[in-house]
Amino acid sequence: MTTEKTDWLLFLYSLPTRRSSARVGIWRQLKKCGALAFKTSAYLLPNRPDLLERFQWLAQQVRDAGGEATLASVSDVEGLSREEIMRQFGDARAEDYSALAEELRDLIAAHRKKPGDDVPEELEKLRRRFQELRKIDFFDSPKAHDVEMLFQRASGLNAPPAKAGKVLDAKQYQRRVWLTRPRPEIDRVGSAWLIRKFIDPRAKFVFATEPSAHPEAIPYDMTGVEFTHHGDACTFETLLKRFAIRFPAVQRIGEMIHDTDLEDGKFQRSECVGLDLLFKGWARLNHSDAEILEKGFACFDALYEVLRKGN
Numbered sequence: 001m002t003t004e005k006t007d008w009l010l011f012l013y014s015l016p017t018r019r020s021s022a023r024v025g026i027w028r029q030l031k032k033c034g035a036l037a038f039k040t041s042a043y044l045l046p047n048r049p050d051l052l053e054r055f056q057w058l059a060q061q062v063r064d065a066g067g068e069a070t071l072a073s074v075s076d077v078e079g080l081s082r083e084e085i086m087r088q089f090g091d092a093r094a095e096d097y098s099a100l101a102e103e104l105r106d107l108i109a110a111h112r113k114k115p116g117d118d119v120p121e122e123l124e125k126l127r128r129r130f131q132e133l134r135k136i137d138f139f140d141s142p143k144a145h146d147v148e149m150l151f152q153r154a155s156g157l158n159a160p161p162a163k164a165g166k167v168l169d170a171k172q173y174q175r176r177v178w179l180t181r182p183r184p185e186i187d188r189v190g191s192a193w194l195i196r197k198f199i200d201p202r203a204k205f206v207f208a209t210e211p212s213a214h215p216e217a218i219p220y221d222m223t224g225v226e227f228t229h230h231g232d233a234c235t236f237e238t239l240l241k242r243f244a245i246r247f248p249a250v251q252r253i254g255e256m257i258h259d260t261d262l263e264d265g266k267f268q269r270s271e272c273v274g275l276d277l278l279f280k281g282w283a284r285l286n287h288s289d290a291e292i293l294e295k296g297f298a299c300f301d302a303l304y305e306v307l308r309k310g311n
Contacts, residue, residue, distance in 0.1 A: 015067035034136025097143035179217035189296035249307035
């Protein structure tokens with residue numbers, strides 16, 4: 001079997017009906033290696049040497065159990081474009097990451113009720129699951145970075161409160177390039193709006209999963225950077241504090257973004273939930289990151305105007 005100039009590995013198998021335990025075992029192994037099921041007993045993986053070896057090993061297991069297995073490298077799958085296959089891989093991982101994120105939020109919420117409880121052991125179990133997911137996240141789902149942000153919050157649960165950074169002068173942050181993660185949602189879009197509206201009117205925005213991709217840019221809402229989640233503050237709130245932005249309407253928007261993004265009910269506000277769904281919908285419609293920002297800016301401008309002048 002040649003593996004040159006092909007995008008996918010295709011695995012097809014059948015087992016005798018009496019071998020139900022073998023069928024369950026194979027299914028678990030396929031799930032563990034991140035294979036995409038697209039027809040009965042037909043699975044896809046990206047064409048990589050390590051994944052080829054995984055499929056070869058599974059094929060041998062099927063044959064040992066009295067079944068038949070076929071493994072091929074293919075360039076195209078009829079009825080599915082490369083982009084559609086990548087999207088399906090992404091959707092599968094996004095579902096896994098969302099389940100993990102829910103457990104992390106539960107852990108954080110439980111700790112808030114009993115702050116003295118220790119969390120490292122449970123947190124480490126979740127972190128191991130995250131690392132396993134990362135291994136099969138072949139197309140770098142944006143949801144992985146959302147989970148990383150939650151781990152950052154969870155890791156600070158037993159740490160003493162961080163001291164607030166000094167207030168910054170917006171004049172020192174003019175005509176800059178700001179970097180955030182792709183497929184921006186409510187905190188990233190809201191923070192970009194805040195930057196453009198109150199900090200840097202001529203700010204430009206770029207998108208990447210790592211700050212090293214644009215070393216000249218100021219990263220925000222990413223792990224391990226200055227302008228991101230700190231303690232129980234979302235990135236929007238961090239920017240409010242660091243640049244001393246105290247307009248009541250903007251503070252209220254910050255509370256809405258906090259409750260929508262962190263889902264901890266701190267301010268008991270739900271007004272931005274619909275706005276967050278819009279951002280998710282625009283991403284599903286394949287709007288570019290820049291288009292999502294542009295549409296989001298218009299939404300936040302309208303929200304700010306209503307809050308500033310009253311209903």
